[in-house]
Amino acid sequence: MAQVAELQALDRAECLRLLRTVSVGRIVFSEQALPAIQPVNFTVEGSDVFIRTSGGAKLTAAVNGNVVAFEADETDASTRSGWSVVVLGHASLVRDIDQLVALAGPRSQPWVPGRSDHVIRIKSERITGRRLEPGLHDRRSAG
């Protein structure tokens, strides 16, 4: 059985710092009244999440103007530890040309090929995060 590991709540600044360390997250929304989730490449500017996505028309239509969740995490199975951050906020299509240009750097390039005409902004109206520190584990249960 796992010994005591530590589950810590993370503050907003630490959540934003962690988000900036990874390039793939997951946008969570409703699609035809069903829960939907899609991995996406993203960047953080200020405290907002920006997603530039290939084939974005369908995704954009589903999320534009709606409250969505966005999640990123990093876990280590060998130590059974990691962190996760969830952003909750309104999603909208970025239409401002200056902002689109500013966001067009290499980090925002999606991995998936295709045209990437849409940039989605998620305002981080609520950010929550938690970190699970490595605990002491009984080796019998680690397999």
Place this chain on the structure above:
Amino acid sequence: MAQVAELQALDRAECLRLLRTVSVGRIVFSEQALPAIQPVNFTVEGSDVFIRTSGGAKLTAAVNGNVVAFEADETDASTRSGWSVVVLGHASLVRDIDQLVALAGPRSQPWVPGRSDHVIRIKSERITGRRLEPGLHDRRSAG
């Protein structure tokens, strides 16, 4: 700019095989009419996803009887490649004693400490997956 990478749809058998290679996924549901997502440890038995979770009462109340999504993925930032699988189906609380015992192996132990009285089953009514093969990338855009 990224050169052509390959985005492949995965069949159900391959999706289930990939799900069995990882131990952390994310359950997606609605909570007070807002999208919610929570990383969880999970196992796959047959074609269903089982989640044994610490602090499961709140999660169980939110998902029990509802259609939820479940996602797992694995990505490699260095090659900008990876796979993701999404399961969609009804979630329910497992109450059958024999099944609870069968699911009580070490692999189902959640990483998060605490009592784990609840096991959630997600029937995989729809499974979709995609794999992004490494492409050839312009090094200027890889930074």
